[in-house]
Amino acid sequence: CPGNNQPATIVVRVGNNRPDLGTNPICNRFSGPLEEGKPLFLPCNPPMPGAFVSVHLEDTTLSQLSICEAFVYTDQALPIERCPQFRDQPPGSTATYNGKCYIFYNRQPLNFKDALSFCKSRGGTLVDESNPALQGFISWELWRRHRSDTSSQYWMGAVRDAQDRKNWKWINGEDVSVSFWNLPGGSENCARYDGSKGWLWSDTNCNSNLNYICQHQPKACGRPEQPPNSTMVAKNFNVGATIEYSCDEGHLLVGPVARTCLPTGFYNEFPPVCKR
Incomplete structure (x- = not known):
C-alpha cells in the first residue's frame, strides 16, 4: 500500500x-x-x-510501507498437540522449538533437585543444552510470560563441575560450551534464567525454590491426511508407530508403502499418491 x-x-x-x-x-x-x-x-x-x-x-524513495495483513507459516514447526500433556500443567504453558517441547511451570516453585526429579518423572528433563537461537527462544518465551514481573527465576539444567569449579556441566554430563552468563564467576552450584537480568544466566543456591522448564521430546506425529482413493492402517500415531498404505482397486500406489513416526514428531516419508 x-x-x-x-x-x-x-x-x-x-x-x-x-x-x-x-x-x-x-x-x-x-x-x-x-x-x-x-x-x-x-x-x-x-x-x-x-x-x-x-x-x-x-532502497526506495517511499517514506513508509503499509502492510494490511501478514501471514507467517512453516511446515517444519512442531505442533503443540504432539507434545506431552498433563492435567495439572498451566494453560498455555507449552511451547515448541527445533523439534522439542518446553513446558513452563510457574505455579509450584521447587528446589533444583526436586524440579529435576519432577521433569524426569514425566519423561523429560530440565533444559540441558544452549546455543544463541535456543537462548533467544527461551528468553522470548519467558519475557512474554512475565512482562510485568522481572523478578521471576527459572531453573536450567546446568551445575558447577565438582572437579573444576570454573567449569559448568549440563545434567546430561556434557560441558557447557556455549553460555549466556549475566556475570561470570560466583560461588553457587546451580544456574537459573534470571528475569532481573534480561533472562541471562545467574549462579544460584541449589536449595532455592524457583520456577522451572521441563524439556520433552514429542510423543506423537498426529494423524496424517489420508491420500484420496487409499486405505490407511495404523494402531496409533505415537512415536515409533508405522502407518501402512494401500490403494483402492484400479489405482497404483506411487510413493512409500509405509511411514514411521520419528522421535522428532514427524513422519520419515512424504505420503504416497494413488494414481489411476
Missing part, C-alpha cells in the same frame, strides 16, 4: 535477535514495483530458524 506500481525493495529477516531485528539474517528480498492490494509471497529458501520475522523497506 505505498503507492501503486512504485518501485521498492522489501527485505524479510528471520532470527532470534529481538532488540535489533535489522541484524537478523535475510530470508528473502524483493525488488520491483509494488501493486496496491496485491500480496507478496516471500519464502525462505532454505528454511531459516528464528523466533522473530520482520519486514523492512529499503
